[in-house]
Structure formats: C-alpha cells, structure tokens
Amino acid sequence: MFSIDEFPDRTIAINGKEYLYFGGTSYLGLQTDAEFQSLFINNIKKYGTGYSASRKSNIRISIFDEVDAHLAEMIGSKACVTMSSGYLAGQLVCNYFSRPDYQLYYAPHTHSALFRDQQEIFLSWKELENAISQNSNKTPVLFLDSIDFHGENFPDYNFLKNLPLKDIILVVDDSHGIGITGENGGGSYRFLKSLSPKELLVSCSLGKGFGIQAGAIFSSNNMINTLKNTQFFGGASPATPAALATLKKSSSLIANKRMQLAVNIDLFLRNISNRSLFVFAEGHPTFNFKNEILATYLEENGIIVTNFRYPTENDSLMSRIVLSSSHTNEDILKLCNILNSFSRKS
Known part of the structure; x- marks a missing residue:
C-alpha cells in the first residue's frame, strides 16, 4: 500500500521517486483535467459545495x-x-x-x-x-x-x-x-x-x-x-449539484477524451507481444492478470498498477493495468516495452 498527497494522474511520486501510474478508475482523466476543473469551480460558485x-x-x-x-x-x-x-x-x-x-x-x-x-x-x-x-x-x-x-x-x-x-x-x-x-x-x-x-x-x-x-x-x-x-x-x-452541472456542460470534452482513450487502447494492443498475459474486454481500458511476479516487475521498472485485495482483505488479489486518456504515447510505449521484456524473460 502506498500513501500519496494528491489525486493520482498519469504519474505519482512515492518516497521521492516518480512512477508511471496505470491504475485506478479515472478512465478519461477528468479529475485532473484543467478545463473540467475550471467548469467545476465555476459551478461551485453557482450551486455551492454541496x-x-x-x-x-x-x-x-x-x-x-x-x-x-x-x-x-x-x-x-x-x-x-x-x-x-x-x-x-x-x-x-x-x-x-x-x-x-x-x-x-x-x-x-x-x-x-x-x-x-x-x-x-x-x-x-x-x-x-x-x-x-x-x-x-x-x-x-x-x-x-x-x-x-x-x-x-x-x-x-x-x-x-x-x-x-x-x-x-x-x-x-x-x-x-x-x-x-x-x-x-x-x-x-x-x-x-x-x-x-x-x-x-x-x-x-x-x-x-x-x-x-x-x-x-x-x-x-x-x-x-x-x-x-x-x-x-x-x-x-x-x-452535489455543481458536479452534475459540470457533467452536463462537459459533453464535448468528454467525447474528445473518450476518442483519445480509444486511440490509447489501440496503441497498447498493437505494441504488446503477449496478449495472453491478460483478461480483457474489447474496447475497455482494463487489462487484468493474476501474476504477482508481473506486478512486482512493473514496480521495479517504474510502473505502478492496481494491485490489492478487493473488496476485503480476505478476497482474491485484484491486479490490472488501467489505461486512461491522460497517458501519452511515450507512457504507453514504455509500458509495452517493459511487458515485452517480461514476456521474453518468462
């Protein structure tokens, strides 16, 4: 478990070291998007904080x-x-x-x-x-x-x-x-x-x-x-009314983010050599696996993914790579290179 001091975007800092983050559920990266945040702040001024x-x-x-x-x-x-x-x-x-x-x-x-x-x-x-x-x-x-x-x-x-x-x-x-x-x-x-x-x-x-x-x-x-x-x-x-108003007024932004996510998923799938590592559904940005060695290997190479027992400590380990609209081409290609390296070593 890692504790951080701000919302995790495409990168997170842990103990002074920066990692690429491929976890969570912020699929469109809206929580840290400047335009989305600006709309939210303006709506808070109109509708209040709650x-x-x-x-x-x-x-x-x-x-x-x-x-x-x-x-x-x-x-x-x-x-x-x-x-x-x-x-x-x-x-x-x-x-x-x-x-x-x-x-x-x-x-x-x-x-x-x-x-x-x-x-x-x-x-x-x-x-x-x-x-x-x-x-x-x-x-x-x-x-x-x-x-x-x-x-x-x-x-x-x-x-x-x-x-x-x-x-x-x-x-x-x-x-x-x-x-x-x-x-x-x-x-x-x-x-x-x-x-x-x-x-x-x-x-x-x-x-x-x-x-x-x-x-x-x-x-x-x-x-x-x-x-x-x-x-x-x-x-x-x-x-919260301000949140709902922001959703309604962000239709174009959300559509653009969704298109970017589709591009990112396609880039990932075209560049990994071993899709059999994962269970995934067509068009969805999550790639699930049951391999603690892989999760450790990714962390050792500067990548943090979703990797914890859910919903209780007695449940099975949930490990998945999550792509978002916020990830750059370079982020995704780096991830693919590390996964391909793992496949060659396995």
Whole structure:
C-alpha cells in the first residue's frame, strides 16, 4: 500500500521517486483535467459545495431534473434518477426488490453495491441458470456487473441469452462501462434492452467514466418514478449539484477524451507481444492478470498498477493495468516495452 498527497494522474511520486501510474478508475482523466476543473469551480460558485436537503423538499434546484434527462437521453433509457454515489444507487435498487414477491439471484463476480449483508453469489452461470429454472413462485431478479473483469459479460453477454429473460427483471451495475463503452459512451443499456428482459434497471457510479462523485439509475418511467417515491430515496441527500452541472456542460470534452482513450487502447494492443498475459474486454481500458511476479516487475521498472485485495482483505488479489486518456504515447510505449521484456524473460 502506498500513501500519496494528491489525486493520482498519469504519474505519482512515492518516497521521492516518480512512477508511471496505470491504475485506478479515472478512465478519461477528468479529475485532473484543467478545463473540467475550471467548469467545476465555476459551478461551485453557482450551486455551492454541496446540497444536503432531500430532493423531495419544497425548494428544488432544477439541475437535478435537467441532468437526469440529459443522462437518460445519452444512455438510451426512458428515465434516470441520480444519487450521491453509485453504491447508494445500487442499494436503492436492491432495497426495493428485497421483498417477499421477488427472488434475488446474483451472477458470478457481482459487485457488493448490488446486495445487502451476505448474499449467495453463484459460482457459475450454469448453476444460476438451474436455480432460476427451478423457481416458479416468485419473480426472479437477476443482478450482475457489466464489466466483471473476468471477460464473461460485456460486450456480448452470451450467458444471458440462455435465460428466459422475458420473465426476469435484470439489474446491471454498469459503473465501469458508462461514459466509456457503447454508443457515445452510453454503456450497455441499449444492448441489454434489445434482449427484452421483463424489466431492465442499470445502476452505476458516475465517478469512473464522468469524473464526479455521483451515481445513477436508468430504467422505465414507471420504475424510476416508483424508486423516487420510496423512503430510501426521499431520505437520502442527492449528488452535489455543481458536479452534475459540470457533467452536463462537459459533453464535448468528454467525447474528445473518450476518442483519445480509444486511440490509447489501440496503441497498447498493437505494441504488446503477449496478449495472453491478460483478461480483457474489447474496447475497455482494463487489462487484468493474476501474476504477482508481473506486478512486482512493473514496480521495479517504474510502473505502478492496481494491485490489492478487493473488496476485503480476505478476497482474491485484484491486479490490472488501467489505461486512461491522460497517458501519452511515450507512457504507453514504455509500458509495452517493459511487458515485452517480461514476456521474453518468462
């Protein structure tokens, strides 16, 4: 574990030594982008540093509804509601469906944002398919992550195609896809909707693809209105209005950052000699591996990557190389040279 004194950009300083940083989840590098920061600062002057009242209050700031509509159009859903975090968005959905008339199922590698306490997560899709087929009394609700970092879901979601989706409510955490994948960064909503589930809800963090501390839920008008009428939603403070306004006003910047990220991913893939080192999904900037020797080798050669046990110390080691829009050609080529050197030595 390393402690640093500022937000990690493409480089970080540890004990006086500079390293290239290929970790984290700042895929578009917005958090340290000067233009994005300037917009954020101006919006803070207009909307304040935070907003601790309920969205049910008799005084309501219009930016919430504006950004909900903006995001729904981008993602391709009928409606959207924003929350103060992606975790809270997932918990709102989970809380709503934790009722006797629903049976909850969790796909392999589902993020903890989508469940309460200790839920049974199926170790394989086949086990899950068998369990759903044996259920006849309750409406099945299936929770999963779009980007599961094991290459099983996004972009094709082949396992879903074996399920009777017309009878299943589908809840997908697209935190690592929104803003990055899909048409204009719309994530997986449009594709998942084309599979015709009984009902589709997509929840996400907006901190990874859009660089702000907030979350969102996308679904039908009826479902979003139902969630907004819960005590859970009414009792929660919303996202910071200044952050939401910055997201809305940064559309062109975000689009340019996304194009740069695609260029960086292509450069990386064209210059590494051994793609089999990694598990990755087409079009996504994360490259996952289970090789502690590789992580150590990268660090010894001036590169820090994501490498820790998640979400608890008892879980498996999570190691991945993460590309961002902030990385230069030189950064990526240096990384490729080191990886190629490791492959030759192995």
